[in-house]
Amino acid sequence: MLTALAEGGLQYLMAGARCNIGLKTGRYMFEVKILEKSTFHEDPTARSRMMGARSVLRIGLSTAKSSLILGETEDSVCFDSEGFFRDRRKASPVCSSKFTTGDVVTLVANLDPNSKFGNTLSVFKDGQRVAPPQQIPEHLQGKVLYPGVSFRNMALHYNFGASLMPLPFKCRFLKDASQKDVSIKAAVKPTDGQYEVIFPIAVPDEGGFDWLDHFLESHPGYTELSDRAMLSWCEQSGLSRPKGYAATSRASNDKPEMGFGVSALDDGSMRRTLQALVSIQPRHFIVMEVKAGLLKEDRSDLALRWGGYQRIATVVVGEPPVAFKEYSQERIFKAKQEAKLAGAKSKGTPEEEIPAVELTAEEKKLTFRRLPVSDLTAYVLNTNFQKFSLPDEQETYFEDIQYVWSPEKKAKQHLEEWIQVKKLTSRLEDLQPGEWFSTKWKEWQKVVQSYQTKHNIYKAAEAKKSAQLAAKEQAEKDGTELPLEALAALDESDKVDFDSLDVFGVEDVMDVGGGEPLFAAFTFEDWTLMSLRYELHLMAHAFRRDSHDPGRISVPVEHLAFYYQKYYKKALNIKFFGVDSCEELVSMVSDTVLITGKSKVLEPQLPDDLESTNLFVMLTEESRRDRNRRIDMGDDSAKLKIVASGQATATPQPRPFATTQIRPQWPQQQPTSYQTRPISPFGQPRPTYQPWEGDGYKGGGYKGGWRNW
Known part of the structure; x- marks a missing residue:
């Protein structure tokens, strides 16, 4: 007797058993009786996952190396309890009735090529034929085929000897098969008894x-x-x-x-x-x-x-070894050929017209x-x-x-x-920014804030000076004079020639002369690039400390965005900078970090013990001047494509399979002129409308109020 397990998820899976006696030729039969169909408490979701009946029986033939689940591979064929004949996952309805509890199912395998119905399978229910003989696929003909069953949530009794339900004709059971017609595959046990x-x-x-x-x-x-x-x-x-x-x-x-x-x-x-x-x-x-x-x-x-x-x-x-390399090459070729066949068939190309694929030189080198x-x-x-x-x-x-x-x-x-x-x-998934990084990052944020405060003050002073200069010009036209305080504010005797200034010779970036900071001409793009310089510089040095691994001291450029998110808790959107790759992004600040080595890792160009962060202002100003010189000479590639905040939004994509739906226009009902008086909530005509006679509210109402309803 065979029975299927019904716990641990196995109640949803097919079980299988195969006879160790294989048929080479002749006509033989065996029987299976369905003793019961099992029931169990079922997960509601599981029912929707089971394609087909909850309890299933498959009875058929297979090769020795086939899967025990019949009908799923090219090495087996079978009938099932739902009335289908299965071959390579294709199910054809051939049986006139299904199999259920108490039925005796008989399979007759005719492997005699000289017989009228040679190389066919026939199925009987309680001794009566329920389907015409089904041809055994050509690729299985001539092979040794083993009787087998696959089942789910059933208890079965299999019979290779005396008949439980006689057939209309005589046929020998598998037990009585001639030695020349069968091949016996004996189970080989280990000599020491240990598997x-x-x-x-x-x-x-x-x-x-x-x-x-x-x-x-x-x-x-x-x-x-x-x-x-x-x-x-x-x-x-x-x-x-x-x-x-x-x-x-x-x-x-x-x-x-x-x-x-x-x-x-x-x-x-x-x-x-x-x-x-x-x-x-x-x-x-x-x-x-x-x-x-x-x-x-x-x-x-x-x-x-x-x-x-x-x-x-x-x-x-x-x-x-060489044998494995050859096997690997065969599988590469097979996968490539199958992909080409699938693509050609989807276009309607006949299979015989599809040429064989060839492996490229690179594919042939693959181990x-x-x-x-x-x-x-x-x-x-x-x-x-x-x-x-x-x-x-x-x-x-x-x-x-x-x-x-x-x-x-x-x-x-x-x-x-x-x-x-x-x-x-590879990425260091559990990387945690250390104390050194946190300290340096907080210091930088304070410095940048002081830079921007100074920049705002300077711009405001310049705007005020421009207004006073305009007032002076107007006063000269009118023949009047400005107050001495206003004239003193226009004095530029201590102002330096900013354009000819040696950027790296400046002692104080907050005041290069006349209160003008070195970053006076910075725009949104320059502030952005200065921040990027410091962020990549700091991250490259912090990673050496935080990896705690002497074999992993540099940030791979392919994981730049990942580590940027780890350290700065924000996404690195390279599209914001107007570039298409991290390599292009790093090249924008190549005076601070570079990509080096075969592994393409981030290499800082500045030491981690800088006395001051003013160097990043100098590098950004020098880069700004060089960029403007190139643009003035007609080099359009020097122009920045950094997107201003609020403009770097993704283009909305249409939802797949979305269709434009038009709400149906229902005909509007015309107002109905009621000939009868309104009905009360209780289905009775409302009382006659009369002025309210009680104390208090003097407005109109229904005499008697709700008590009359």
């Missing part, structure tokens, strides 16, 4: 999952346990996932997240339930956990769950295939990679540690080099 559980250890995005697929193809006796395998199980069980099952819909390959909105499926219950069953269903397993396999503590917890098994750590790190999503999410990778390690002899919970690509020494060296590269290019 293996393999833990692959791989560097993220360096072929770990391709190695796993390659291993499973050549070792069909191993069962994969991973989140991606469980997600595939859900897909084959017909569960609807809001994000779909495409590779790009996953957060990562290691932890793709279930995302069904059903607690029993999303909270890890399936994994825990299966872990509890491994002791009573012994077989070889391969447990794929990328992050856990690289962290020593997690690796220990993972291995210790598998007591009673031969635990083997298989390290696939370093230079892979590892680029998957649609990364093995780990950026956050998980950035917060853990510095702790990655490979297993060694001290981890005694492994019975064996195998380095299948590079030897142990080279594999560990490869991982160390990979970590060093990641330090230069």
Whole structure:
């Protein structure tokens, strides 16, 4: 008897069983009786996720390497209890009735090519045919096919011997099959009685999952346990996932997240339930956990769950063998060809007219295939990679540690080099600005405020002086004289020639002469660039202190916006500066910071122990003068495109699928001239309107008030 589990989320998934006797030729039958359909308390959301019946039976044939869920791959065909014939996820309605509790379902497989109905499957319900013979797909003909069943929320009795429900014709049961017509696949048990559980250890995005697929193809006796395998199980069980099952819909390959909105499926219950069953269903397993396999503590917890098994750590790190490189190239070619076929078919191009693709020179050099999503999410990778390690002899919970690509020494060296590269290019997610940064930033804000206050005072004085100069000119025309105080204010004897002034020779930027500051000619753009200079300068020096890692001392330009947000608690909008990339942004203040090295990191050009921040005023003024000289010479590229505050708003985008709706114009009703008196709230005619005769209010009212109603 076969029965399905109904807890831990498994009640939503299909179970399967396959006979170890495969058919090569001849005509044979076997029976399945539906004993009961299980019921359980169901999450309301789960019902909408199950595409099809809650209780399902599938009965058919498959190859030895096929999935146990029939009808989902090209290696199996079947009938189901809803009356469909299934082949490669295509369901065709062929049966005249469905199967339910108490029914005996008989499958007749005719693999005799010389028979009238050779290479067909027939299904019977309680001894009566319910569908015409269905042709076995051509690609399965001639192969050894094994009887099997897939089911959900059912209890079944299978019968390979004496008939429970005779057919209208004679047919031998599988138990009575001739030796020449069948192939018996005996279960191979370990000689020492211990089954293996393999833990692959791989560097993220360096072929770990391709190695796993390659291993499973050549070792069909191993069962994969991973989140991606469980997600595939859900897909084959017909569960609807809001994000779909495409590779790009996953957060990562290691932890793709279930995302069904059903607690029993999303909270890890399936994994825990299966872990509890491994002791009573012994077989070889391969447990794929990328992050856990690289962290020593997690690796220990993972291995210790598998007591009673031969635990083997298989390290696939370093230079892979030629066979794997060829396999990787084949998968790159296959993925590219499938993408081209899909694109051509969407345009209506016949498949035979679609030419084969060719790999580019760059693709031929690839050792590892680029998957649609990364093995780990950026956050998980950035917060853990510095702790990655490979297993060694001290981890005694492994019975064996195998380095299948590079030897142990080279594999560990490869991982160390990979970590060093990641330090230069990855984000430090848990970075916290230190006290040195906070102190310097507060000091700068006070200095900038003093600059702007001085700038406002100077501009106001200049405006007043302009007004007094105009008054003087008017007085001269009128033949009058201004007061001595007004004439004294117009004295410019102590004013310097600002345009010929040596910017870097100024002693006081607040007063270069006559009360004029060095930033007197600053506009909105100049203040913005001066702030950018100091912000990038300060961030570059603060990062060296706050990273607390001698191998990570510079800000990668690709993460400039991320760290800017971390330090200044505001977004860095490069469009505001009129540029399209962070590289262009940094080039605007190249006198303060530069992008250097192959890793393109931010390198400060000024020391962190400046005596005064006045240097940033000088650099900005010198840059302003140089920019104006270039513009005067006709160099339009020198013009700034910085957007003033309030103008850097995004262009509103139309909502997808939005349509213009016109409110229907309903015909207006004409006022009705009532011939009868209004009705009271109680359905009676209102009393005659008469003046109120009581005390107090003298206005009109209904005599007798509400008491008459």
